[in-house]
Amino acid sequence: MIGDLFLLSVRNVLHRKLRSWLTVIGILIGTAAVVALISIGQGLQRSITHEVERIMGFNTLLITPAAQGFQARIQLDLAALRSVPGVEEAVAVRTETAYVAGPAREGFLSLTGYDPAMEEFVAELKLELESGEGFSQRGQVVLGARAAQLLGARVGDTVRVEERPFQVVGILAPQEEGGTAYGGISFNDSLFVFYDDLKELFPGPDLAQYGFVKVASGADVGAVKAGVERALARAGINEAEVIGFEEITQRIRAVLSGVQAFLAAIAGISILVGGVGVMNTMYTAVLERTREIGVMKAVGAKNSHVLLLFLLESGLMGLVGGGLGLGVGLGVAQIAAVVVRRLFEAGFSVAVSAGLVVGALLFSFGVGAISGLLPARRAALLPPVEALRYE
Amino acid sequence: MSQPLLQLEGVTKVYRMGQVEVPALRGVDLTLDPGASLAIMGPSGSGKSTLLHIAGLLDRPTSGRVIWAGEDSSSLSPARLAELRGRHIGFVFQTFNLIPTLSALENVELPLLFQGERRGQRRRRAAELLSLVGLADRKGHRPGQLSGGERQRVAIARALASDPELLLADEPTGNLDSASGREILEVLRDLNRRGKALVLVTHDAEAAAVATRVLRMRDGRLLEGTG
Numbered sequence A: 001m002i003g004d005l006f007l008l009s010v011r012n013v014l015h016r017k018l019r020s021w022l023t024v025i026g027i028l029i030g031t032a033a034v035v036a037l038i039s040i041g042q043g044l045q046r047s048i049t050h051e052v053e054r055i056m057g058f059n060t061l062l063i064t065p066a067a068q069g070f071q072a073r074i075q076l077d078l079a080a081l082r083s084v085p086g087v088e089e090a091v092a093v094r095t096e097t098a099y100v101a102g103p104a105r106e107g108f109l110s111l112t113g114y115d116p117a118m119e120e121f122v123a124e125l126k127l128e129l130e131s132g133e134g135f136s137q138r139g140q141v142v143l144g145a146r147a148a149q150l151l152g153a154r155v156g157d158t159v160r161v162e163e164r165p166f167q168v169v170g171i172l173a174p175q176e177e178g179g180t181a182y183g184g185i186s187f188n189d190s191l192f193v194f195y196d197d198l199k200e201l202f203p204g205p206d207l208a209q210y211g212f213v214k215v216a217s218g219a220d221v222g223a224v225k226a227g228v229e230r231a232l233a234r235a236g237i238n239e240a241e242v243i244g245f246e247e248i249t250q251r252i253r254a255v256l257s258g259v260q261a262f263l264a265a266i267a268g269i270s271i272l273v274g275g276v277g278v279m280n281t282m283y284t285a286v287l288e289r290t291r292e293i294g295v296m297k298a299v300g301a302k303n304s305h306v307l308l309l310f311l312l313e314s315g316l317m318g319l320v321g322g323g324l325g326l327g328v329g330l331g332v333a334q335i336a337a338v339v340v341r342r343l344f345e346a347g348f349s350v351a352v353s354a355g356l357v358v359g360a361l362l363f364s365f366g367v368g369a370i371s372g373l374l375p376a377r378r379a380a381l382l383p384p385v386e387a388l389r390y391e
Numbered sequence B: 001m002s003q004p005l006l007q008l009e010g011v012t013k014v015y016r017m018g019q020v021e022v023p024a025l026r027g028v029d030l031t032l033d034p035g036a037s038l039a040i041m042g043p044s045g046s047g048k049s050t051l052l053h054i055a056g057l058l059d060r061p062t063s064g065r066v067i068w069a070g071e072d073s074s075s076l077s078p079a080r081l082a083e084l085r086g087r088h089i090g091f092v093f094q095t096f097n098l099i100p101t102l103s104a105l106e107n108v109e110l111p112l113l114f115q116g117e118r119r120g121q122r123r124r125r126a127a128e129l130l131s132l133v134g135l136a137d138r139k140g141h142r143p144g145q146l147s148g149g150e151r152q153r154v155a156i157a158r159a160l161a162s163d164p165e166l167l168l169a170d171e172p173t174g175n176l177d178s179a180s181g182r183e184i185l186e187v188l189r190d191l192n193r194r195g196k197a198l199v200l201v202t203h204d205a206e207a208a209a210v211a212t213r214v215l216r217m218r219d220g221r222l223l224e225g226t227g
Helices: A002-015 A017-056 A078-082 A116-121 A145-151 A195-201 A221-234 A245-288 A290-298 A303-344 A354-381 A384-389 B048-055 B078-088 B104-114 B119-132 B148-159 B178-193
Strands: A060-065 A087-093 A095-101 A106-114 A129-132 A140-143 A158-161 A164-172 A190-194 A210-215 A240-244 B006-017 B020-032 B037-041 B063-068 B089-092 B166-170 B197-202 B213-218 B221-224
Touching: A002 A017, A002 A303, A002 B104, A017 A245, A017 A303, A017 A354, A060 A221, A078 A087, A078 A210, A078 A221, A087 A106, A087 A116, A087 A221, A095 A145, A095 A190, A095 A195, A106 A145, A106 A195, A116 A210, A140 A145, A140 A158, A145 A164, A158 A190, A190 A195, A210 A221, A221 A240, A240 A245, A245 A290, A245 A303, A245 A354, A290 A303, A290 A384, A290 B078, A303 A354, A303 B078, B006 B048, B020 B048, B020 B221, B037 B048, B048 B166, B048 B197, B078 B089, B078 B104, B089 B148, B104 B119, B104 B148, B119 B148, B148 B178, B166 B178, B178 B197
Parallel strands: A106 A190, A140 A164, B037 B197, B037 B213, B089 B166, B166 B197
Antiparallel strands: A060 A210, A060 A240, A087 A210, A095 A106, A095 A158, A129 A164, A140 A190, A158 A164, B006 B020, B006 B063, B213 B221
């Protein structure tokens, strides 16, 4: 019975082709906009999460100064942190501005304390050498590409840092501008010395920009995080904040989700407008087919049959609009992804979840059916005689 | 004699036109036995169509009772009334009232669809009925492709779809040329002879002659006429 009514509704929709298509387009545009925005948004979230994961890994905790700002620093007791159960390694990232003299030129450059441990678990802190060997003992320095150029130094030269001689053992490969920086300064412009050398050069309190803690495999990240917080508190360091990978991605997600929800809501309004279009078309259809409704009732159609027939018609238009809108939306999202990849040379792809597909179809069918509800109800409740008499 | 198919007792119908009340029926009593035939004649506005609609359970009386096969229809739900109309009553209208988007065959199938009859069954039955009214070769035609007489035959086939006990015809020849009209009347007479009760509303004496009993109607009241 429902199947027969459905076939009948398909024919009715097809019969008024132009009007049905116009109505469908209303739903299509709204659905396409929502689907495109959501799939792009989800893709963005995934890429960013992926990026954060690549830099930090799941088992890394970041310790930052609680106070935001360029000059914010914290004093880290690395030995105390390493003794927290479940902590495999702890490193601090500290950058100072040092007076450096090279063969060609001298001036202020940033100087970063290097700890071999940091390379092992923070991918982004790995030093990619273009020439030379890298650190083997204290008293050595590795130069960022631009720093080497400025100083006119090559591997084997000696540069003076804060009046102390350091032997150049490596020069870094040039980094893209805007790449990840140590404490706000690009690798290109920085010099690297062993952390202990840095401490000797700047003998004041050992204030780092931030620290990383690596959680031993198998240890509970949450428990270790609590332990690290306790250790910091015991050491009297209250102005530090410990952030896990989860929290970073959560914060990014929260912001992105908010933006995404806002955009989708705006796009959703156009679906509502499409729904109003469906309602309008259906009211017209009910009016036009008033006599037909009377005839159906005369030959034994119950109110529920008439209601169902009109609901199926409006739902069908919603569903077709939603299905096409889904396709168009995903197409637009794919094109956007290609453009983003070309323009920013970033790894970005659109996320298409089953939930989005099913959700879009159900939602558009729902909008169609709900928009059709009032017209269908009007049709169902028409008194048969009045309907038959309608001219 | 078994119980009457249809009884109307003191039926009145008042239409409200804004502030004005227009009485269409002013107390009608009528009994129709199974297989009987009855023509109701009268000028337009005399209430014949209203009477037919009420007898066909398409409309409810303002007062009085409509008893269908022993059952008082005033206590029945709209869904039950729809079911009675679908299974036991066939309507034939002056303007045919076919659904223009459906083929002749599909129009005839329609009452069976609402009864939940299976597709194959419906097709077979509708094809049989179209053959019965002489339109075996017009099954796939839309109403717009048929002549007036043909359309009315399709309408009659549709009225017969669920093999009803009662046919109600409202000016069935009113929109037809006289030759087609006579053919349609012949079909109706034949159906009545095969046992269908028939109530025919008309202002055409030739049409009324199909029925064995003729009643006249004036100002919402039935007057006993010939037969």
